[in-house]
Amino acid sequence: MTALQEQDETVYDLIEKEAKRQKTTLNLIASENISSRAVREATSSVLSHKYSEGYPGKRYYQGNEFIDQVEQLAIDRAKQLFGAEHANVQPISGSPANFSIFLALLEPGDAFLGMDLACGGHLTHGSPVNFSGKLYKPHHYGVDKNGFIDMDEVKQLAHQVKPKLIISGHSAYAREIDFEAFSTIAQEVGALHLADISHISGLVAAGLHKSPFPHTDVVMTTTHKTLRGPRGAIILCKQEHAQAIDKAIFPGSQGGPHNNLIAAKAVAFQEAMSPAFKKYAHQVLQNAKVLAQTLMDHGIPVVTGGTDNHLLLVDLQGLLGPGKGAQTAKLLETAGIICNANSVPYDPAPPYKPSGLRLGTPMLTSQGFTEQDIQTVGVLIASVIKDPKVAPQVRKSVLDLCARIIQ
Numbered sequence: 265m266t267a268l269q270e271q272d273e274t275v276y277d278l279i280e281k282e283a284k285r286q287k288t289t290l291n292l293i294a295s296e297n298i299s300s301r302a303v304r305e306a307t308s309s310v311l312s313h314k315y316s317e318g319y320p321g322k323r324y325y326q327g328n329e330f331i332d333q334v335e336q337l338a339i340d341r342a343k344q345l346f347g348a349e350h351a352n353v354q355p356i357s358g359s360p361a362n363f364s365i366f367l368a369l370l371e372p373g374d375a376f377l378g379m380d381l382a383c384g385g386h387l388t389h390g391s392p393v394n395f396s397g398k399l400y401k402p403h404h405y406g407v408d409k410n411g412f413i414d415m416d417e418v419k420q421l422a423h424q425v426k427p428k429l430i431i432s433g434h435s436a437y438a439r440e441i442d443f444e445a446f447s448t449i450a451q452e453v454g455a456l457h458l459a460d461i462s463h464i465s466g467l468v469a470a471g472l473h474k475s476p477f478p479h480t481d482v483v484m485t486t487t488h489k490t491l492r493g494p495r496g497a498i499i500l501c502k503q504e505h506a507q508a509i510d511k512a513i514f515p516g517s518q519g520g521p522h523n524n525l526i527a528a529k530a531v532a533f534q535e536a537m538s539p540a541f542k543k544y545a546h547q548v549l550q551n552a553k554v555l556a557q558t559l560m561d562h563g564i565p566v567v568t569g570g571t572d573n574h575l576l577l578v579d580l581q582g583l584l585g586p587g588k589g590a591q592t593a594k595l596l597e598t599a600g601i602i603c604n605a606n607s608v609p610y611d612p613a614p615p616y617k618p619s620g621l622r623l624g625t626p627m628l629t630s631q632g633f634t635e636q637d638i639q640t641v642g643v644l645i646a647s648v649i650k651d652p653k654v655a656p657q658v659r660k661s662v663l664d665l666c667a668r669i670i671q
């Protein structure tokens with residue numbers, strides 16, 4: 265019996281049920297992944313007991329001899345992994361990290377340019393319901409009718425609205441991002457460039473997606489998506505922005521660092537430098553390409569006709585009519601296939617009832633799925649989309665597949 269099981273059976277049971285769910289369903293949420301046992305050991309370590317407001321060597325509490333070494337290690341590894349001049353490893357997650365970057369680089373009311381949420385941007389890139397849209401003045405670029413970012417549109421908008429900050433990097437965009445072109449436009453209009461690589465940082469770390477370095481002023485990534493670390497985020501930047509970024513995290517927007525998670529980030533960064541991680545990231549890409557092709561081969565349209573990264577967007581409008589994303593995601597869940605409804609470019613339906621699905625391969629790849637298995641997954645998804653009645657039968661196939669592959 266574990267201590268948790270003995271002391272609090274209710275919580276223990278819920279965790280066990282969630283563990284079973286993760287092992288008996290196909291998880292295609294593009295932002296989810298499975299971290300290593302080593303990362304999880306660091307996450308649940310005694311480091312969470314310690315308060316350490318400040319930074320290594322400059323703390324407001326005593327007793328930080330080892331915490332300083334842990335944070336410095338995470339900083340050094342983050343810089344090495346991405347080739348960055350400065351790293352702040354304290355952000356507790358991606359949204360607060362973006363909040364701190366705005367705090368560091370902009371004044372309230374300043375104009376900035378980011379991707380429209382409906383075209384694949386993130387809430388923190390200027391949604392009216394988010395701090396970024398409430399406290400600052402967002403302008404948005406989108407994608408062309410084929411679903412690709414049009415750099416001419418970005419350039420024209422930047423010259424028109426003269427933003428103080430341009431954001432590249434997105435939550436639901438399946439094609440390679442030209443960070444250098446974004447930086448050139450930013451320089452032309454005197455703006456700073458923030459690359460939010462939360463989704464693709466594992467691919468960047470493995471050298472399988474263009475890097476935002478050395479062009480970009482500030483880079484933010486979550487650590488729990490393709491990077492396969494603990495929940496959290498980091499901010500990387502040029503030395504000239506280091507002081508402003510550090511101050512915006514502490515004391516600007518956060519208090520005591522989550523030292524257990526900083527240790528887990530350090531472990532994940534070391535993992536991400538290994539040949540095994542590169543192999544993993546390559547498999548993520550291969551799997552995403554096979555999934556897109558399989559769906560298209562079975563008559564399911566994929567936005568932009570494929571993917572360059574770990575995710576893809578399915579457009580259900582032609583098959584089911586507009587606004588059927590959420591309904592289809594729920595149907596797939598009954599078959600044991602977990603994904604999220606997503607807007608598609610120029611979606612006539614509202615964001616809470618969108619017309620597409622977002623599918624990603626990071627988690628299945630961590631669980632051992634390779635091209636052939638992913639092809640099977642694609643066929644199962646296509647069959648449920650085309651005929652809801654097959655969902656119970658597909659559930660059985662999903663259970664067989666999970667039992668065969670997932671440890």
Ligand SMILES: Cc1ncc(COP(=O)(O)O)c(C=O)c1O
Pocket residue numbers: 295357358359360362386388433434435460461462463486496497
């Ligand atoms: C591009 C991008 N930025 C920021 C975030 C926010 O991260 P978190 O959910 O950790 O706050 C996300 C998460 O989905 C994201 O996709």
